[in-house]
Amino acid sequence: DQQVKQNSPSLSVQEGRISILNCDYTNSMFDYFLWYKKYPAEGPTFLISISSIKDKNEDGRFTVFLNKSAKHLSLHIVPSQPGDSAVYFCAASRNFGNEKLTFGTGTRLTIIP
Amino acid sequence: DSGVTQTPKHLITATGQRVTLRCSPRSGDLSVYWYQQSLDQGLQFLIQYYNGEERAKGNILERFSAQQFPDLHSELNLSSLELGDSALYFCASSVGRGQPQHFGDGTRLSIL
Numbered sequence: 001d002q003q004v005k006q007n008s009p010s011l012s013v014q015e016g017r018i019s020i021l022n023c024d025y026t027n028s029m030f031d032y033f034l035w036y037k038k039y040p041a042e043g044p045t046f047l048i049s050i051s052s053i054k055d056k057n058e059d060g061r062f063t064v065f066l067n068k069s070a071k072h073l074s075l076h077i078v079p080s081q082p083g084d085s086a087v088y089f090c091a092a093s094r095n096f097g098n099e100k101l102t103f104g105t106g107t108r109l110t111i112i113p
Numbered sequence: 114d115s116g117v118t119q120t121p122k123h124l125i126t127a128t129g130q131r132v133t134l135r136c137s138p139r140s141g142d143l144s145v146y147w148y149q150q151s152l153d154q155g156l157q158f159l160i161q162y163y164n165g166e167e168r169a170k171g172n173i174l175e176r177f178s179a180q181q182f183p184d185l186h187s188e189l190n191l192s193s194l195e196l197g198d199s200a201l202y203f204c205a206s207s208v209g210r211g212q213p214q215h216f217g218d219g220t221r222l223s224i225l
Binding site: 032034036041042043044045046049051089095096097098099100101102103104105106 | 115117119144146148154155156157158161169171203205207209210211212213214215216217218219
């Protein structure tokens with residue numbers, strides 16, 4: 001049972017434009033959501049998180065939006081830079097992050113110079 | 114640098130053997146989590162420790178065990194290894210509620 005889904009395995013975006021990565025979840029008990037970026041041969045790097053009491057969180061070029069009624073979250077990267085090329089994982093947790101993370105299968109983002 | 118240290122980075126061994134993976138969490142983090150990433154799979158939760166006590170278990174095989182020591186480092190022990198155990202094993206640590214988990218760079222285990 002895939003409780004966190006990233007339906008786009010890959011995404012290509014022109015440098016300078018907006019990258020939008022999407023994630024859907026099915027478990028209504030999830031209350032804390034995170035995005036991680038992963039390069040080959042490295043561990044996931046935390047990017048940004050949001051708790052279920054908010055619908056938007058912003059950190060520099062990264063913004064995460066949460067739509068609880070649709071059980072959907074998205075990560076916006078503006079403007080996209082070549083260094084953003086990586087695999088992005090969406091993750092969800094209960095108890096405001098004090099429990100295990102359930103991960104999506106990832107989206108490979110390629111920024112085209 | 115996440116502050117989470119995993120050793121060794123690579124491990125090559127044979128079926129039937131036993132290995133130990135080590136994780137040092139970030140300073141001040143009491144929770145340690147172990148995850149497995151097999152080929153073309155997402156990260157799957159194995160087990161969580163909090164301040165030396167087992168807190169939660171995921172899809173961890175009976176051949177696998179873990180512990181967290183008084184200095185908060187953790188070890189994941191894998192025994193009677195099978196070809197299917199070949200994977201990346203990640204350790205993560207966190208302070209607690211409302212804070213993200215930070216991951217180490219993983220141990221790549223290859224079973225020949």
